Amino acid sequence: MDIPSKYEPQIVEDHWYNYWMDNKYFHSIPDSRKPYTIVIPPPNVTGILHMGHMLNNTIQDVLIRRARLLGLNACWVPGTDHASIATEAKVVARLKEQGIDKKDISREEFLDHAWEWTHEYGGVILEQLKKLGCSCDWDRTKFTMDDDMSASVIKVFIDLFDKGLIYRGYRMVNWDPQAKTTLSDEEVIYEERKGELYYLAYSIEGSEEKVTIATTRPETILGDTAICINPNDDRFRGLKGKKAIVPICNRVIPIIEDEYVTMEFGTGCLKVTPAHDENDKLLGEKHKLETIDIFNEDASLNSFGLHYEGMDRFDARKAIVKELKEKGFLTKVEPYVNKVGTSERTKVVIEPRLSDQWFLKMENLAKPALSAVLETREVKFYPRKFENTYRHWMENIRDWNISRQLWWGQRIPAYYYGDGENDFVVADSLEAALVKAKDKSGNAGLTAEDLKQDEDVLDTWFSSWLWPISVFGGIMEPDNKEVTYYYPTSDLVTAPDILFFWVARMIIAGYEFRGERPFDNVYLTGIVRDKERRKMSKSLGNSPDALDLISKFGADAVRVGLLLSSAAGNDLLFDEALCQQGKNFANKIWNAFRLVKGWEITETPQPESSLKGIEWYAARFNQVLTEIEDHFSKYRISEALMAIYKLVWDDFCSWLLEIVKPAYQQPIDKKSYTAIIAIFENNLKLLHPFMPFLSEEIWQRISDRKPSEALVISSWPELESFNANQIRAFEFTAEVISGIRNIRKEKNIPLRETLELSVLNKEGINEDWDVVIKKLANVGQINIVTEAVDGALSFRVRSNEYFIPVAGMLDIEAEIKKIREELSYTKGFLESVNKKLANERFVNNAPESVVTMEKKKAADAEAKILTLEKSLSNLE
């Protein structure tokens, strides 16, 4: 037999992946079958595979492979996302290395570089997914900047604009001074930072008085245009109507009153800087204040920064504090912890900034998406706890800032023909824009040269929210065969941190653009963390390299390792030891295969024990299959895997194979062999979604298969009814075998030494299973006795008592001790049951079935006590 004694994944995996690809098993086209569709959460085009992707895509692959086996038309659409901020940042950095500054090149040149980058690195992550075994339909691979995908985005923008849902507004937005773009509210991460609260004294015009305010951002005083006090604050009564003088720039600013000011906080006086704080902006509008923006786009100070012009905001803070101190304006500094918004992508501190941006009105769009999840449950979340989070966000939804001051992405299709606020049109091409512009302006003489397209691009998520529709061409051709067949998709598997970014918006888009949910179920995975619960991250260096893991353990083992510890919705504490467990499991299955394949077959009659074992396994298999189906229906993927793990390792390998295994170098009867092969094949079917490579390898080695007989496209076992009595009888038998093994252990009796067993049968157990006991425990003869056997070791299963005569001295003291322990446990148990039964209220109120059950427990315990006491009296 030329089967290696250890399973070697490296050799096997590429081979079968290529085989599957060559035979186009992953490719799907619409047909008469029911579709089962997953669209991949598109990873960043320039990204590399990390543990989160591994988990996510393993789960998707399990689902899609199972669906394929279930006979559904399984379609998993892969692709990548152009990730405008992240990719642009990388391209900018790379150009910088080459000595090129983005400022010095044209938009077109920059985009050429970006495309070059995309083509160079774009496929990497998808290739990595293949190593993991992902059975995506690679012929359908999409990119969010493919021509048709971009066209969909533009079409949707125009559509929403025409519906009046997209507007342009001068608003306070989140500004990333490094990426030099705005961000949506979702892209801002608030972090606690230790800082200082500075107390500054402003002079009052025409008075010796001072007013002290507290601020965390002293550099912004240069943009102050008012001081605000609470009108109910008696302390500042004298300041009403007066004016204050801003230190350093000596600007005279009004003292205004507004109840917005919290009297208890700081000094009860607030400086108002409408250009650099959302709330101050509202105050500014209310009180008609001037707005002074003191920053450049990179958050260095502009000319309003006076002698600090050109200095970075944080350096300027230090410098200004120093000057304020020297000039006596700084009266106190105290440590202060506050939450600072940072950019999700670049990690720099966000600057609130006023600028012209494009917004999408969300309130009405959100309504159908909210009820779809919470009322009609057309879209179901697993686990359900995320529905609350979703509700909260959707009910408090704010308008979406969709413009980004970047070049990499879909350029906003707005064309300006004049300087007025409304001197623009929105159209899908310059030509169309010209027609509209002529019409809107009434100026028939406009030419293409007079039109200037908006410089900004759209938020990446403004393309990915269409993903489940646009990958099937459903925006451009809403009635095409693909989209009508595959949409709505079946399951979405993603991490909870993009619930708002992506999931919620896809649901919104689904209802808005197709009037239908984008998917039936959303499975939210946990976040992959290390053993110390730290999030896996590049900067911490605690994230193992995905491909290294695969080459070390094999893809199947890594998949098993990831899934074993990932209870639905819980974070996954990743540890390489889990992959080792997966690898051990793979090896276990491999060796079971080696054993079976090594048998010679004869036409001898089937031993009774084998028949019993095979019958029992059939029942057990169906029992476990029932559990597995239940787990899958609840998306409890790791529990489904664990059920299969135990079925294969314990029931199949440890019990069944041991039962049917012929003696060393002896052949096996044909009937048993055929049955075992069929059982093995069914096991492989269950294993395949989890361990695709190993299962296919064994499947193909078991017998010669035509391409149409590959495991990947075979069929999931059908659930059959089973006889639970058979399983109970086996459990009893297993206990007896265990009892014998214990005695062998205690007395150091090797397995090869045949034992004699006597049984005092009070349970009415029939003798069918004796053959199995004889084989597995190496028992020569089983005698039925009516009296306890003297001079024998004993054990009990329920009230049956078993005796094994041993040679030499019997340690009676030990026997007595053992029986006493058992007796005291059983008595304690009986007592607790009897306490219940003695309680009249229990007997009267509890359902009859419960009372009956308790009575049976009591009877069983009593019978056992009787047995034990009798044994004891025999010994004493």
Added chain:
RNA sequence: GGAGUGUUAGCUCAGCUGGUUUAGAGCACCGCCUUGACAGGGCGGGGGUCGUUGGUUCGAAUCCAAUACACUCCACCA
């Protein structure tokens, strides 16, 4: 500040609408086995008063309340 989730063996978790043996699994741990598929294995074993305190009930890990701790999300007052 608001909301949510969790707290069960050393670790990670099951335990669904309260009652199937005085709580289960996997891993880890401890013994003993160079047995002929597999030492990446076998057999056996120890280990939890189910966060705390009350309450409802004939009966609570399971329901309710309070409390402590942990985590997550949202909002944000300088």
